[in-house]
Amino acid sequence: MAALAPSAAALAPLPPPTRARHRRVTTRASPVSVRSTAATSSLVAPVPDSDFGRVVDGPALLSLPHAERRAVLREALERGSGLVLVPNLAGISPRTLVELSYAVGDVVEKNPGVAPEYLIPNVPEVQVIGNVRDERGALRAMFSRAPPLPTDRITGAPTLRYDPELRSPVWHTDQAFRDPPPFASLLYCVKSPPAGAGGDTAFADMTAACNALDTNRREELRKLRAVCSYAHHNAKVNRRTPTYPLLTPTQRAAHPPVAQRIIRADPDTNTESLYGFSSAVCAVIDEKDEVTPEDLDRYDLLGEEDASVRALMYDELLPFATGAEFTYRHSWTEGDLVVWDNLRTIHTATPFDERYDREMWRTTVAHETGGEAYLGASIG
Ligand SMILES: O=C(O)CCC(=O)C(=O)O
Ligand SMILES: [Fe+2]
Structure with missing residues (x-):
């Protein structure tokens, strides 16, 4: 897996994802009054060589009051076509993740129906994903094994482009059975396998893919x-x-x-x-x-x-929408947060070496106009 990890430096440059530059697009307006200012805009940096995704430095975001956090995150989502990378948040508490989630939208879900052992005690908004176990050896995270990536027929390298025969990677939008589906998700890395041991998450820009259709x-x-x-x-x-x-x-x-x-x-x-x-x-x-x-x-x-x-x-x-020009692959470093718009992007987990721990915290932000809370065990 490529190591794309941001360093501890503020606004650490992320290596360019393998994709072509495409047009700028915008996303939905916020239901609350959100004014971006020169100060908030200066915190939103491009992902090098790409219009998909924006980077916001974690400590700078945390130092802001709620309204300004929202302005920054909404502006970054809009300018990044629904993908925002927030490095350098190592050590935040589950409650801080919930506060950051409220900066994305007004309704943060409490995960009704998710097995309690997969939720952070007393913080039901935060679901744990990965392979970590409690002291008795029971999984305390929702674990699902991603299939191997397909191989590009020409280069022989692993590829993110969907292969219909292998049905891999498992690209998806979350909970499409809800009306409306959830607006956004936040995924925060507590622990990840070391560089090269997998566990990346990839994202694809569905606005760009739509615009590129005939x-x-x-x-x-x-x-x-x-x-x-x-x-x-x-x-x-x-x-x-x-x-x-x-x-x-x-x-x-x-x-x-x-x-x-x-x-x-x-x-x-x-x-x-x-x-x-x-x-x-x-x-x-x-x-x-x-x-x-x-x-x-x-x-x-x-x-x-x-x-x-x-x-x-x-x-x-x-297969069309997951071509290299629409995708970004994130190799996690502890303390990275990624926010995505579930209506404008799709994502996929990738496999990892299960001898290492992977622990991710995840929240779901509902669409402002509602949509029933979900009951089942799935995140997909
Ligand atoms: O574990 C991952 O990399 C992604 C999991 C996922 O699909 C989700 O959180 O919705
Ligand atoms: Fe998902």
Whole structure:
């Protein structure tokens, strides 16, 4: 894995990600009054040679009052197409991570339904991800093993571009079965394997990918909807991992499927992003169509996926949208925080040498207009 770790210096330069420069875009307006000033803008630095992502120094951010933290983070998200890197925060407490999450948005989720052993005691907003164990040897983090990266057929090097045959890397947006889906997430590195031992997280810019599509194709995609179902998601994962919980009939009834636009428009800023790369998608349909109750039963109860999903999302769009010009790969250093907009970016974990500890703290910031809190065991 490439070492992209920021050093302890303020605004430590990050090595350039392998991607081409693309156009600047903007993101949704904040619901609260956020004024960027010359002082706040000066804290937002570009990722070298890229318009995807912005860097904000951690200690400088922490020194600001709440309103200014929000101005900085919102400006960085807007200018960075939904990706912000905040190095140099080693040693912060879970409560400080929650405070920083409130600087991103007004609603920080309390993770109902996540097993309590995967939450920080008394700080339910913070979910632990990784392979760390308690003194009795029980996992105290949500652990899921990422498959090996595919190999580029020409260079022979590992690649982040999605391979439909291997179904790897597991690029996704989080919780697409919610309406609206969560707005943003924060992922903070407490412990990571040493350089070269893996555990990177990669991000892809779905606004740039959408803008790069052929105009006619984009017009066609605007009419399509990805049907996202929570019950389908859990049923599909359960086929591979039988311990994974299925929804009860009551839970299923409380979470009907949501038809998400494949091209998601942000009315505040006039941007469009590709959306819907999620294992919750059970079918892709025309805007005028509906899924029949019989088909929905197959998707939700048996975990079957309509062939339209593979054809459009996995065979066509995802390999395109995860090309090097749209992606950034983050190699973690302890104290790094990454904030991403879940509606404008997708992300994937990568494998790591499990002899080393990996401990990440994660919070979820809900969309301002709501969206029901999630119940299940998944973060995906
Ligand atoms: O562990 C990682 O690198 C990413 C995990 C993830 O998908 C998430 O936190 O939503
Ligand atoms: Fe995720």
